[in-house]
Amino acid sequence: xxxxxxxxxxxxxxxxxxxxxxxxxxxxxxxxxxxxxxxxxxxxxxxxxxxxxxxxxxxxxxxxxxxxxxxxxxxxxxxxxxxxxxxxxxxxxxxxxxxxxxxxxxxxxxxxxxxxxxxxxxxxxxxxxxxxxxxxxxxxxxxxxxxxxxxxxxxxxxxxxxxxxxxxxxxxxxxxxxxxxxxxxxxxxxxxxxxxxxxxxxxxxxxxxxxxxxxxxxxxxxxxxxxxxxxxxxxxxxxxxxxxxxxxxxxxxxxxxxxxxxxxxxxxxxxxxxxxxxxxxxxxxxxxxxxxxxxxxxxxxxxxxxxxxxxxxxxxxxxxxxxxxxxxxxxxxxxxxxxxxxxxxxxxxxxxxxxxxxxxxxxxxxxxxxxxxxxxxxxxxxxxxxxxxxxxxxxxxxxxxxxxxxxxxxxxxxxxxxxxxxxxxxxxxxxxxxxxxxxxxxxxxxxxxxxxxxxxxxxxxxxxxxxxxxxxxxxxxxxxxxxxxxxxxxxxxxxxxxxxxxxxxxxxxxxxxxxxxxxxxxxxxxxxxxxxxxxxxxxxxxxxxxxxxxxxxxxxxxxxxxxxxxxxxxxxxxxxxxxxxxxxxxxxxxxxxxxxxxxxxxxxxxxxxxxxxxxxxxxxxxxx
Amino acid sequence: xxxxxxxxxxxxxxxxxxxxxxxxxxxxxxxxxxxxxxxxxxxxxxxxxxxxxxxxxxxxxxxxxxxxxxxxxxxxxxxxxxxxxxxxxxxxxxxxxxxxxxxxxxxxxxxxxxxxxxxxxxxxxxxxxxxxxxxxxxxxxxxxxxxxxxxxxxxxxxxxxxxxxxxxxxxxxxxxxxxxxxxxxxxxxxxxxxxxxxxxxxxxxxxxxxxxxxxxxxxxxxxxxxxxxxxxxxxxxxxxxxxxxxxxxxxxxxxxxxxxxxxxxxxxxxxxxxxxxxxxxxxxxxxxxxxxxxxxxxxxxxxxxxxxxxxxxxxxxxxxxxxxxxxxxxxxxxxxxxxxxxxxxxxxxxxxxxxxxxxxxxxxxxxxxxxxx
Numbered sequence: 003x004x005x006x007x008x009x010x011x012x013x014x015x016x017x018x019x020x021x022x023x024x025x026x027x028x029x030x031x032x033x034x035x036x037x038x039x040x041x042x043x044x045x046x047x048x049x050x051x052x053x054x055x056x057x058x059x060x061x062x063x064x065x066x067x068x069x070x071x072x073x074x075x076x077x078x079x080x081x082x083x084x085x086x087x088x089x090x091x092x093x094x095x096x097x098x099x100x101x102x103x104x105x106x107x108x109x110x111x112x113x114x115x116x117x118x119x120x121x122x123x124x125x126x127x128x129x130x131x132x133x134x135x136x137x138x139x140x141x142x143x144x145x146x147x148x149x150x151x152x153x154x155x156x157x158x159x160x161x162x163x164x165x166x167x168x169x170x171x172x173x174x175x176x177x178x179x180x181x182x183x184x185x186x187x188x189x190x191x192x193x194x195x196x197x198x199x200x201x202x203x204x205x206x207x208x209x210x211x212x213x214x215x216x217x218x219x220x221x222x223x224x225x226x227x228x229x230x231x232x233x234x235x236x237x238x239x240x241x242x243x244x245x246x247x248x249x250x251x252x253x254x255x256x257x258x259x260x261x262x263x264x265x266x267x268x269x270x271x272x273x274x275x276x277x278x279x280x281x282x283x284x285x286x287x288x289x290x291x292x293x294x295x296x297x298x299x300x301x302x303x304x305x306x307x308x309x310x311x312x313x314x315x316x317x318x319x320x321x322x323x324x325x326x327x328x329x330x331x332x333x334x335x336x337x338x339x340x341x342x343x344x345x346x347x348x349x350x351x352x353x354x355x356x357x358x359x360x361x362x363x364x365x366x367x368x369x370x371x372x373x374x375x376x377x378x379x380x381x382x383x384x385x386x387x388x389x390x391x392x393x394x395x396x397x398x399x400x401x402x403x404x405x406x407x408x409x410x411x412x413x414x415x416x417x418x419x420x421x422x423x424x425x426x427x428x429x430x431x432x433x434x435x436x437x438x439x440x441x442x443x444x445x446x447x448x449x450x451x452x453x454x455x456x457x458x459x460x461x462x463x464x465x466x467x468x469x470x471x472x473x474x475x476x477x478x479x480x481x482x483x484x485x486x487x488x489x490x491x492x493x494x495x496x497x498x499x500x501x502x503x504x505x506x507x508x509x510x511x512x513x514x515x516x517x518x519x520x521x522x523x524x525x526x527x528x529x530x531x532x533x534x535x536x537x538x539x540x541x542x543x544x545x546x547x548x549x550x551x552x553x554x555x556x557x558x559x560x561x562x563x564x565x566x567x568x569x570x571x572x573x574x575x576x577x578x579x580x581x582x583x584x585x586x587x588x589x590x591x592x593x594x595x596x597x598x599x600x601x602x603x604x605x606x607x608x609x610x611x612x613x614x615x616x617x618x619x620x621x622x623x624x625x626x
Numbered sequence: 627x628x629x630x631x632x633x634x635x636x637x638x639x640x641x642x643x644x645x646x647x648x649x650x651x652x653x654x655x656x657x658x659x660x661x662x663x664x665x666x667x668x669x670x671x672x673x674x675x676x677x678x679x680x681x682x683x684x685x686x687x688x689x690x691x692x693x694x695x696x697x698x699x700x701x702x703x704x705x706x707x708x709x710x711x712x713x714x715x716x717x718x719x720x721x722x723x724x725x726x727x728x729x730x731x732x733x734x735x736x737x738x739x740x741x742x743x744x745x746x747x748x749x750x751x752x753x754x755x756x757x758x759x760x761x762x763x764x765x766x767x768x769x770x771x772x773x774x775x776x777x778x779x780x781x782x783x784x785x786x787x788x789x790x791x792x793x794x795x796x797x798x799x800x801x802x803x804x805x806x807x808x809x810x811x812x813x814x815x816x817x818x819x820x821x822x823x824x825x826x827x828x829x830x831x832x833x834x835x836x837x838x839x840x841x842x843x844x845x846x847x848x849x850x851x852x853x854x855x856x857x858x859x860x861x862x863x864x865x866x867x868x869x870x871x872x873x874x875x876x877x878x879x880x881x882x883x884x885x886x887x888x889x890x891x892x893x894x895x896x897x898x899x900x901x902x903x904x905x906x907x908x909x910x911x912x913x914x915x916x917x918x919x920x921x922x923x924x925x926x927x928x929x930x931x932x933x934x935x936x937x938x939x940x941x942x943x944x945x946x947x948x949x950x951x952x953x954x955x956x957x958x959x960x961x962x963x964x965x966x967x968x969x970x971x972x973x974x975x976x977x978x979x980x981x982x983x984x985x986x987x988x989x990x991x992x993x994x995x996x997x998x999x
Binding site for chain 1: 730737803804805806863864865866867868869870871900901904905908909912915916919920923926927932935936939942943946950953954957958959
């Protein structure tokens with residue numbers, strides 16, 4: 003019958019086969035029923051007994067989080083063991099007595115202990131009462147443990163940042179996964195209580211550093227004490243990161259800012275490596291990686307200095323006269339100006355009914371492009387700005403990476419603003435005023451940038467237009483294979499300008515240091531090129547700088563590169579409310595550049611202040 | 627023509643028994659999911675509510691598949707298959723990984739599992755293929771449809787998703803049996819199978835993850851259990867067995883409530899149900915499934931054309947396979963391959979797909995003027 007294959011009879015065959023299927027189905031279901039009869043009725047009492055005495059529990063083994071090193075292998079983040087005390091409600095006999103005992107032993111508020119025990123969830127889920135216990139407290143609890151069934155001391159891995167405040171903004175911090183994060187697919191291998199990166203590199207490279215949890219089966223006795231355990235799967239430690247920053251330079255940059263608010267970014271123009279990225283005020287990632295009380299958190303968030311804000315990548319400031327660098331490139335490339343043509347500066351620029359002032363009363367006289375940059379002549383740039391128009395200016399600004407994120411591997415990077423009439427119409431619903439073009443030409447008005455963007459702009463000029471994406475991670479060490487994978491530099495396009503243009507600009511920037519507005523950045527060991535800038539904070543100001551309240555004083559900018567002949571470092575310094583860039587910011591840039599030149603010369607000069615940082619593997623423990 | 631239109635609008639063929647059985651099984655599923663996940667941490671949407679939402683979407687899919695003309699649907703079989711193959715390729719590159727397998731495509735807060743939908747589309751493709759022309763000879767009967775199945779199967783095994791892969795093969799085998807194969811052809815398949823086995827074994831076994839190999843080895847040889855991977859199977863058997871005749875009652879399942887039994891709301895939901903409702907409850911659930919399948923088989927045998935009969939038979943085969951393999955694996959009769967229990971296990975893609983399939987099956991029952999036949 004299987005050999006017939008004509009349509010009509012086939013349909014008939016189908017019915018016969020469906021009948022066979024019914025018989026087959028009944029047979030199979032009968033078999034399943036028999037099996038279930040066997041399991042539930044015949045062997046039921048046996049399995050019920052097993053289920054009542056089921057004492058094996060599955061316990062997750064948390065993986066060790068990947069470590070973070072600087073470019074030379076100095077440890078920036080590791081894990082240390084810490085003691086935590088847990089309570090498993092299932093095994094507790096008298097909850098009130100236990101609360102009394104624990105709060106006395108640990109010096110805690112009984113109400114707090116009660117609150118921690120009341121967290122919703124299975125009675126089998128251990129609840130953390132206190133972490134980061136001292137060895138003394140841990141020993142005290144351990145010695146009394148037999149009187150307190152259900153109490154358990156656990157050795158845990160705690161994220162630790164040996165440098166304290168060093169590089170806190172770029173390292174970030176870790177914390178328990180939030181309910182919102184748990185719902186997201188990228189965290190689906192995690193569970194409540196898992197530690198994930200919440201800020202900085204810890205967040206953006208969390209996938210690499212997280213590792214994979216292992217598992218063990220634990221047999222417990224009636225009091226919940228572990229009797230026997232077998233590891234089913236070993237946890238896989240997360241991967242280690244090697245950053246591009248030089249911890250010594252980073253520390254220096256942070257110390258230079260000191261108590262002031264501001265940011266310093268240093269880049270290697272040849273590959274985009276971020277050598278230092280300082281932002282002040284800072285926070286202590288060790289504190290933030292712990293369980294914070296609501297009050298502590300509010301204190302940090304409401305701090306006037308906004309310490310959580312990474313001013314290097316999230317602070318947006320008017321670039322002031324540092325913006326004259328891309329404008330000078332634009333003027334030469336659009337042939338608005340030849341290198342030798344001049345503008346007569348009389349100390350102001352009349353446009354319509356308004357006089358746009360130069361910073362120097364009386365003016366600079368006849369200036370060409372070179373002199374206009376060296377002495378930061380505003381009138382020259384008012385004039386070329388008006389001739390080029392805002393759209394051409396914005397185009398060149400964008401070529402240098404302004405008004406868009408640099409793509410650095412940090413969360414919540416800000417893009418700044420490179421304004422155009424279209425932008426203003428869209429955002430402010432107003433049309434562009436011609437005078438705004440003139441303000442924009444000297445980096446005031448709507449133009450805002452981040453210090454990281456300015457460092458990248460400077461690096462692009464230093465590198466004759468070739469631009470790399472600023473990056474913080476240069477290599478990832480894969481813990482499962484032991485391979486160190488070097489990450490390649492990421493090219494980010496090229497500014498289309500003639501080499502001659504960059505030569506002219508760079509020579510002018512060199513003269514800014516030797517005889518212009520930033521003579522305080524002159525170095526005896528290396529040639530430096532740079533540009534000062536002042537970002538206006540309050541529009542109307544009277545009297546000398548010192549008489550104005552500090553929060554209304556201008557921000558000081560300085561961008562620089564060195565050595566002029568073959569650049570190895572580009573720096574941007576922003577010091578908030580510190581007045582003129584030449585006085586406040588330029589000396590800081592010089593110190594960073596000199597330190598880097600010393601660090602990279604074959605005979606290194608001893609650096610101070612970092613003796614506390616060790617080069618050893620501080621991974622702590624791997625499996626526990 | 628007018629007759630046909632009015633008839634199409636009516637509720638003809640809307641079998642209330644059939645829908646009732648489906649809803650009863652769905653209700654058992656929601657109840658079990660509710661019971662096993664009640665200790666779920668607060669803040670997240672409870673699983674049973676999410677499952678109810680999936681059922682809502684599934685009901686929409688059911689009605690659409692029921693209301694459309696299955697002849698029209700069959701016309702889209704090949705494009706739909708091509709599309710799902712693209713999704714399966716996409717999932718390999720962009721899919722999200724869970725437990726070492728890449729099966730899901732993230733869509734906003736949800737994720738979507740194309741391999742589930744691939745099963746239903748495969749039924750459509752094969753039914754369309756066999757009903758379009760009399761397929762004579764083993765080349766047309768066996769090899770060509772086999773080549774149709776192959777790309778989907780390989781993509782699913784690559785994820786790897788052993789359970790969906792086996793369902794794929796089961797649908798193909800069921801379709802072959804339905805249209806009938808010459809005994810010679812069966813011989814050929816067997817011979818080829820035996821000859822290719824070493825290579826296939828290498829390919830399939832090599833593509834499995836460690837946890838899957840260990841699960842299979844733990845079944846083949848219970849002594850082979852180096853790291854306690856037989857844990858799932860043992861805990862599942864304890865859960866079912868300890869339910870005894872009457873069960874431990876709602877929330878009473880210590881195995882599942884105390885988290886001894888993993889995946890209690892998905893692949894092992896049957897064990898949760900058996901523990902809480904005992905042998906009697908299990909017999910009720912099995913009875914509901916048998917009733918649903920019985921009605922489905924009746925629809926298949928009363929179908930007015932070959933396309934309808936093959937569609938119905940293919941869907942029934944798929945349903946039977948999943949029910950039997952899932953219950954068999956939780957009861958320790960088969961290795962644990964990761965097939966959810968249709969209509970009961972938690973899961974968006976599977977619930978919607980199963981309800982859509984049942985809608986299509988009921989569609990076959992509708993009276994239609996035979997304009998085409």
